[in-house]
Amino acid sequence: MLKSKTGMEDGFLSSVGAGDSTMLEPPTKITALVVDDDTINQMIHHRLLDNLGIRNQVVRNGKEAIDVHCSGKNFDLILMDMEMPVMNGIEATRQLRAMGIRSMIAGVSTNTRERENFMKAGLDDYQEKPLTTSKLVSILHKVHKDG
């Protein structure tokens, strides 16, 4: 059973279905990469992940996401924004898959028109912004199952 930092083992997490003890690996095992150009979303996604005990890194666009993988890092989960300068989420997803990256990539966006293209680029999941703990938990369910 997941406890939040204050020791409240309850309420919020179990209400979003996080109560199942077989659901998640011990939190410290899962790592994530946040790819988003917007500072507010970066802060929110970082905090959402921190709150669930998931170590995470934040980069500002698709190119930085590629670079961080080229430097040898790997992540269980990538939260990929779609619209970003330098390299957008669709292109970054394509390139990561072409590089052989098998991480769970969840597209996080507001642009419903491009959703299909985004999925085709190699996403495992897609969530509408704004991201919430319950949306994140539903993504994490998939990380565990495929892992």
Added chain:
Amino acid sequence: MDRNHLKRQVDFMKRSFLDQGYLDEQFIQLEELQDDDNPNFVEEIVTLFFNDSARLLQNIEQALVSGPIDFAKLDNYMHQFKGSSSSIGAKRVKDECTRFKEYCTAGNAEGCFRTFVQVKQEHATLRTKLETYFQLARQAGPPGTSRGQVR
């Protein structure tokens, strides 16, 4: 005693913002992310939003008043602004952004001008309301005891 009274006031204020549509569920989601290690998370995010958005609004204003209107550029700016507004739960601001974008898509300059006035107004109103809210919340004490808890 006084603290409890303040806490009730804070809660009441928040409720009224939600009821009147100034804020939506996303704001509550952000509050759920606050804890002892991050007691001012929401205020930090909101402050960041108002700083960022002031800049964006200036850019939009510039784009509106200088020369022939580039609707695509305007739409782009507004998309960003709408996204941030949505991320902090600024419902009324977000709704005005949607309206603005519709006028951009329609290439309706007058509509854009009119709606932009509304956007700025909602933005300013929310800013004032939230400044008061956070001031009160700080006086009321640590967020841990004023958040709704399931008991």
